[in-house]
Amino acid sequence: MAATECRDITEWVEEQVSKPVEEWEERQEQRCKEEDCNWWTLCLNKLFCWFVTVLVKVVRWVVVTVGKWVTRTVCTVVSVLVDLVVAVVTGLVDIVVGIATWDWGRVWDGFVEIVGGVVKGVLGLVRVVLLVDTIDFIREEIQKQQLRDHVRGLLEKRFARDPESLSAAREAIGVDHGAFGLRLTGRLTRTFVSSDRTTAEDGVPDLIRWHEDPDLDIDIRKLAGYDHDSFWRRGRPEVSGADEGQVDRYIADRGGRSFRIFPMSESVLRHKASVCEERARELGLIYEFEYDEREVTDPAYVRLAESEQDEYDVDVLHRIDENVDSSGARNLDLPVPHGGTVFGYAGTLVGLSAHLDDAVGVDGSPFPGSNTSGVSCLDRVPDLVFEYVLAHELGHYFGLVHVDGAHRIMFTMNKSQGKSVFTWWTVPSLLLVEQQPKFVLEEAKRAWDYIVAGWPTKALTTRAHG
Secondary structure: OHHHHHHHHHHHHHHHHHHHHHHHHHHHHHHHHHOOOOHHHOOHHHHHHHHHHHHHHHHHHHHHHHHHHHHHHHHHHHHHHHHHHHHHHHHHHHHHHHHHOOOHHHHHHHHHHHHHHHHHHHHHHHHHHOOHHHHHHHHHHHHHHHHHHHHHHHHHHHOOOOHHHHHHHHHHHOOOOOOOOEEEEEEEEEEEEEOOOOOOOOOOOHHHHHHHOOOOOOOHHHHOOOOOOOOOOOOOOEEEOOOHHHHHHHHHHOOOOOOEEEOOOHHHHHHHHHHHHHHHHHHOEEEEEEEEEEEOOOHHHOEEOHHHHHHHHHHOOOOOOOOOOHHHHHHHHOOOOEEEEOOEEOOOOOEEEEOOOOEEOOOOOEEOOOOOOEEEEOOOOOHHHHOOHHHHHHHHHOOOOOEOOOOEOOEOOOHHHOOOOOOOOHHHHHHHHOOOOEOOHHHHHHHHHHHHHHOOHHHHHOOOOO
16 A cells, blocks of 8 residues: 555655656756857857756756656555554464364464565565665656657557647647656456345256256365365365355255355455555556446356457457448457456466457567457465466566566466476566566567557546556
8 A cells, every 4th residue: 555655645746746857857948959049148048048047957857867766765665564464463363263163274374474575565565675776766766758659659650630630639648747657547346146046947046057067067165165176276266155165055955045255355355456566667557446336147257268268358348349340340349458357267376368459569569459358367375476467467467578587477377388487587586576466678678569559549648547
């Protein structure tokens, strides 16, 4: 929470303080260029005009940069301490409750939460003390300017014959002044299955039918999180309206109880969204998410097959198939990234995505597009590893491909992708320099190549929020 508030403060300074001064500087520069040289003052009037302009530029840059650095440093320390306290308290609660309820999985999760929180806290403070965070701040500022220049060039090419749209896009995205980034209003859908949905004439609930069907890999107790295929592959489902005993009686009685099962709680989904919002800044994307809940009525979308993401997008997320309505898929859906939850996948996947247009990876590899745009993900513990899954899948949404190195958000453990866990930078990055997976500058450039090439003009020239 502290990190989010500090980020908002920094962007407010860029938007409300730095931007007006930068705009004044531009007007002042133009006035200095147009001002006549007064010979009786030996042209000192023009010299003074330029002196004032340069002085304001220097003062503004120093004040804003130092202010951002101080804010970042203070917020980093506060965030580390707050996260440490939260991790310890949450972990202790999980351990106590787990012991009281004989839930050894929760006991283990609490232990991992405490150990992970302490390690992250210590390394985070070391990072600040050794000025690694300051060096990283300087690097990020340089790369942000490089990304601004890249986006400016892309927009100038796209709108070469449309100066009005070019000006609007540069203003909306903050290419020249203010907080830089494409403002996006995304949507996250928390799916659920209902115990009392019934379509058969005999009155047996659909959920019971799915549970009893030997051809479907659907077990109500596993959906609810009471049983697991593997201790190391657990999520945190939420059952609303029943406890474990009532769920068991519902199974035994083949109905008679009303409840819902969600793949994850709202707080877990919001946490994944906050991680996504933070990391998306590295791509020059500024998210705000809206949330809703939707019932899954087809067993195919309880455990999703890799080939069914397009169908999930259409039937569950209500996205538009490009083959049905190309304009709607591009102009209505594409500018609104949409993700949904699932209980599981066929295989070992933890997320899936569909992106509309063909893309090219940072290594030059082709990344074919789909008929829809949308993503799905499940929940896994610990968060230390799996809290980045939504950000990863939304990276695919913008045309990014898998890469080597666990210090990168676009890394995948899926063996079929053949990616290496370690590169020369993985260990120093995770232990000291960055201490969490991130997107890199080249990925940000690729994402913007994808956006500017295929997104509708309206999405680039108007702000979705802010």
